[in-house]
Amino acid sequence: MADKAVVGGYEPLHHANEGRSSISLIFFKFFGVVFLAGALCYLFISNTNAWTMEAKKLSLSLEKQDALNIIRPVMKESIFKEQQQQQQQQLTKDQVCDLSVGEWIPNSAGPAYTNETCNKIPTYLNCLKNGRPDTGYLHWRWKPSGCDSHPIDPLKFLNAMRNKSIAFLGASICHNHVVSLICQLSKVEEALDIFHDSSFQTRTWYYPSYNLTLYVIWAPFLIHYETIDNPGDKSQSELHIHLDILDNKWTSEYNKYDYVVITGGADFYRSTIIYENNQVIGCHHCRPHMKLKHLAADEIYRKALKLSLKFIATAEHKAFIILRTWPPMHYEHGELPDEKFCNRTKPFREDEISGYASDHKMREVEIEECEKAATIGAKNGVRIELLDTYHLSLLRPDGHPGSYGIYNPSDSDKKKEVQYDCVHWCLPGPIDTWAELLVLKMLSSGVAGDSVSA
Ligand SMILES: *[C@@H]1O[C@H](CO)[C@@H](O)[C@H](O)[C@H]1NC(C)=O
Numbered sequence: 206m207a208d209k210a211v212v213g214g215y216e217p218l219h220h221a222n223e224g225r226s227s228i229s230l231i232f233f234k235f236f237g238v239v240f241l242a243g244a245l246c247y248l249f250i251s252n253t254n255a256w257t258m259e260a261k262k263l264s265l266s267l268e269k270q271d272a273l274n275i276i277r278p279v280m281k282e283s284i285f286k287e288q289q290q291q292q293q294q295q296l297t298k299d300q301v302c303d304l305s306v307g308e309w310i311p312n313s314a315g316p317a318y319t320n321e322t323c324n325k326i327p328t329y330l331n332c333l334k335n336g337r338p339d340t341g342y343l344h345w346r347w348k349p350s351g352c353d354s355h356p357i358d359p360l361k362f363l364n365a366m367r368n369k370s371i372a373f374l375g376a377s378i379c380h381n382h383v384v385s386l387i388c389q390l391s392k393v394e395e396a397l398d399i400f401h402d403s404s405f406q407t408r409t410w411y412y413p414s415y416n417l418t419l420y421v422i423w424a425p426f427l428i429h430y431e432t433i434d435n436p437g438d439k440s441q442s443e444l445h446i447h448l449d450i451l452d453n454k455w456t457s458e459y460n461k462y463d464y465v466v467i468t469g470g471a472d473f474y475r476s477t478i479i480y481e482n483n484q485v486i487g488c489h490h491c492r493p494h495m496k497l498k499h500l501a502a503d504e505i506y507r508k509a510l511k512l513s514l515k516f517i518a519t520a521e522h523k524a525f526i527i528l529r530t531w532p533p534m535h536y537e538h539g540e541l542p543d544e545k546f547c548n549r550t551k552p553f554r555e556d557e558i559s560g561y562a563s564d565h566k567m568r569e570v571e572i573e574e575c576e577k578a579a580t581i582g583a584k585n586g587v588r589i590e591l592l593d594t595y596h597l598s599l600l601r602p603d604g605h606p607g608s609y610g611i612y613n614p615s616d617s618d619k620k621k622e623v624q625y626d627c628v629h630w631c632l633p634g635p636i637d638t639w640a641e642l643l644v645l646k647m648l649s650s651g652v653a654g655d656s657v658s659a
Pocket residue numbers: 320321333334335336
C-alpha cells in the first residue's frame with residue numbers, strides 16, 4: 206500500500222454556511238483520487254493493473270507542499286447561485302423538463318437492486334458487503350422539479366436498444382456508472398462479459414437476447430497520453446498528454462457506436478507534462494524539477510473536450526453523444542490534505558453546499574464546449590447533449606464509500622490500509638440516478654433537449 210503521500214492539491218470544499226463566517230481553507234487529498242482511481246480498480250479486478258502502479262508511483266513522488274501551492278480562492282456563494290439561476294432560466298426556455306434541477310426526496314422503496322441481487326458490484330464500491338453500517342443513503346430519490354423520473358424499466362430500455370451499441374468513454378467513475386446501469390438491468394437480463402483488456406479497464410458487455418453491446422473504453426483524458434517510466438526512480442514516472450492528438454482507443458472504432466457517453470474526471474487534476482505539436486508546452490500540477498509553464502486543469506480539459514467534440518460533431522458516422530458532466534467529490538474535515546475524509550449520512554440541503562470551485566469550473570467548461578459542439582453537430586446531423594449530473598451529485602456527500610471501500614475497514618489490522626474514497630459512489634447509491642437519467646435521455650431520443658413528458 207502506498208504511503209499517505211499527497212499527490213495533488215485542491216481548493217476547499219466550500220460549505221455555504223461555514224464559508225460566510227470563516228474562510229477556513231481545506232485541502233483536498235488528491236492522493237485519494239489518484240490512488241483510489243487506480244488502487245480500487247485493482248481491488249475490483251484482482252489483477253495486475255498498470256494504472257494502479259502508475260498511481261502509486263505518482264502518489265509517492267509528490268510533496269505536501271505541492272498541494273498548498275495551488276490553492277485557489279473559493280467561489281462566492283452568491284456567484285454560484287446566480288450562475289445556477291441563469292443556467293436554469295436558459296434551460297427552461299427551450300425544454301419541457303430539466304432533469305438536472307430538482308430535489309432529493311425520501312424514498313422508502315429503496316434501490317432497485319442490492320449486493321445480493323447484482324453480482325457485478327466491484328468490492329471497492331460494495332459498501333453493503335464491506336459493512337457500511339448506515340443505510341439511510343439508500344433511501345432517497347431524485348425528483349426533477351418539472352416532471353417525474355421513474356426507476357428504470359429494464360424491459361422497455363432493452364427493447365428500445367435492440368441491435369444497438371453504447372460506448373462509455375472515461376475512467377473509473379465511468380465504470381461506476383456502467384455497473385450501476387448493468388445492475389439495474391439485471392432483473393431482466395444479465396450482461397455477459399465478452400471482452401476485457403489485461404487490466405480490466407477497457408471492457409465489453411453484451412446482452413444476447415437484445416443484441417445490445419456496452420463498450421467501456423478507458424480514455425481518462427479523451428486525448429492521447431503516455432506514461433514515461435523513470436528507470437532510476439520508479440516513483441518519478443511521468444504522465445505526458447498530447448493536446449492535439451485524440452486517444453485512438455475510442456477513435457479507432459468510433460463507427461461501431463450508436464450512442465457515446467463521454468466523460469471527464471479527476472485524472473485532469475493529476476501531475477502531467479503537456480505537449481502540443483509534439484513539443485512540450487507546459488505542465489499541470491508541476492513538480493519542482495519540471496520548470497515549465499503551469500497550465501490550469503480547466504484549460505487542459507477544455508482543449509481535450511474541444512478536440513474530442515470536434516471529431517464527433519464533424520464525423521461521417523452519426524452517433525448520439527451524451528456528455529455526462531463533471532463528478533464532484535466530497536473530502537472534508539481534517540487540517541491537512543491527507544487527514545480529509547467523508548462520513549456524512551444524509552444529503553446536503555440546497556443551501557448547505559456550493560462545492561469545490563475547481564469542480565465547478567470544469568462543469569462550466571463542459572457546458573460551454575457542449576453547446577458549441579451541439580451547434581456544429583446539428584448542422585451535420587449529429588446530436589450532442591449534456592447529461593447534467595453535477596448538482597444532484599454535489600448534494601450527496603453521503604453516497605461515497607468513504608472508508609468502506611474495503612471489507613470491514615474497522616478490523617484492527619486493517620486500519621492502516623484505510624484510504625477514504627470520497628470520489629466514487631457506493632452501489633447501490635446515488636449514482637443509480639445517473640443511470641436513470643441516462644436511460645430517460647436515451648429513450649426520449651425523438652424529443653429535443655432533456656424533454657420528457659411530465
Ligand atoms: C450483502 O451485504 C450484506 C450486509 O448488508 C452481507 O451480510 C452479505 O453477505 C452480502 N452479500 C453478498 C453476496 O455480498
